[in-house]
Amino acid sequence: MKKIKLGILISDRGSNMQALMKACQDYSFPAEMACVISNNNKAAGLKVAEQAGMPTFIVKNKPLDVDKIHEILVQYKVNLVCLAGFMRILKADFLSKWHGKVINIHPSLLPSFKGLNAQEQALKAGVKITGCTVHYVTPEVDSGTIIAQAAVPVLPNDTIHSLSERILTEEHKCYVKAVKLIAILSKN
Ligand code: GRF
Numbered sequence: 001m002k003k004i005k006l007g008i009l010i011s012d013r014g015s016n017m018q019a020l021m022k023a024c025q026d027y028s029f030p031a032e033m034a035c036v037i038s039n040n041n042k043a044a045g046l047k048v049a050e051q052a053g054m055p056t057f058i059v060k061n062k063p064l065d066v067d068k069i070h071e072i073l074v075q076y077k078v079n080l081v082c083l084a085g086f087m088r089i090l091k092a093d094f095l096s097k098w099h100g101k102v103i104n105i106h107p108s109l110l111p112s113f114k115g116l117n118a119q120e121q122a123l124k125a126g127v128k129i130t131g132c133t134v135h136y137v138t139p140e141v142d143s144g145t146i147i148a149q150a151a152v153p154v155l156p157n158d159t160i161h162s163l164s165e166r167i168l169t170e171e172h173k174c175y176v177k178a179v180k181l182i183a184i185l186s187k188n
Contacts, residue, residue, distance in 0.1 A: 004183045005034035007078035009069070009086040014045015016084035016105055019172035020179060021052060030183035034076040037069055039088055066094045073098070080182060083137060084175070092139040102137040103182070105175050107167045109133060109149055114142035119164045128154050130163070132171045134178035148178040 006024070008017045017036060024033045036049040039061040049056045057072050059065045073081060083090075083104040095102060108118035110133040113125070122130040131151040136144035150170040154163060 001028075001030065002187075003030055003032040004079040004186055005077055006031050006179065007034055007073045007076060007081045008036045008049075009081065009083050010036060010038050010043055010045045011040045011087040012043050012045065012085055014043060014048055014084065015168060016171055016175050017045050017082075018048060019176055020082060020084070021049070021054070023176040023179070029180065030187070031080070031179050034078050035072060037072055039064055039086070045085075061088070064088050066090065070094065070097060079186070080179065082175070082179065089141060090137060095137060095139055100136065103134055103147060103178065104137050104142075104144075105171050105178075106133050106135065106142050107164065107171060109151065110135060110142055110146060117160075119167060120160050122154060123158060123160060123163060130154055130167065132167050132174050134174055147181065148174050150174045 006020060008020060010017050021033055023029050024031055033054055035055040035057065037057045037059055038046050039059055041058045046056050055076065059068045079101065081098055081102040083102065106118060108122060109131040113121040129151050131149055133146055134148045135146045138144040150173065152167050152170050
C-alpha cells in the first residue's frame with residue numbers, strides 16, 4: 001500500500017505527534033511519519049521522536065525559518081504537514097507553496113474560541129459542550145475548512161486543566177481520524 005508521508009511540526013509536548021506516530025505503526029494505516037520539525041530546541045516531543053528513530057530538526061524561531069522548514073519537507077517528500085501544538089503562525093507565502101496540504105488541531109469546536117487558551121475561553125463562556133477540531137490551515141488563524149471534530153462535555157467542576165485533559169484525549173483520536181480520511185481520499 002502506498003502511504004502518504006507526514007511532516008509534523010511541534011513546539012512543545014508533542015502528545016498529538018505521539019498519537020499520530022502510534023497510528024502510523026499500524027501497517028494498515030494509510031500514512032507514515034517522514035520527519036518532525038520544531039521551532040523550540042527544548043520541545044519535549046523532540047526527544048520522543050528521536051528515541052523512536054524519527055528524523056528530527058530544529059529550525060530558527062525568531063524570525064521563523066520557513067525556508068528551512070520548506071526545504072526539509074521537500075527533502076522528506078512530505079505530502080501532508082500536520083501542525084501539532086506548533087505555536088507559530090505560518091504566513092501566506094509558505095502556505096501558498098503547501099496549499100491544501102497543511103492541517104492543524106485546535107482545542108475547541110471551531111468556529112468558536114479561536115486563538116490561544118481555547119479551553120479557558122470555553123469555560124469562561126459557560127458552554128456545556130466544547131471539543132476539538134482538525135482543519136486546513138489558511139493565513140487567517142483557525143479559520144480553514146473543517147476536516148473532523150469531536151464534542152466533549154464541560155462538567156460542573158471543571159478546571160482549565162481537567163477540561164484540557166478531557167479534550168486532549170479526543171484530540172488524539174480526532175487527529176488520527178482526520179489524517180486517515182485525507183490519506184484515503186487522496187488515493188481516489
Ligand atoms: C493541543 O491542545 C492542540 O490542540 C493545541 O496545542 C496543544 C498541543 O498539545 N494546538 P501537544 O503538544 O500535541 O501535546
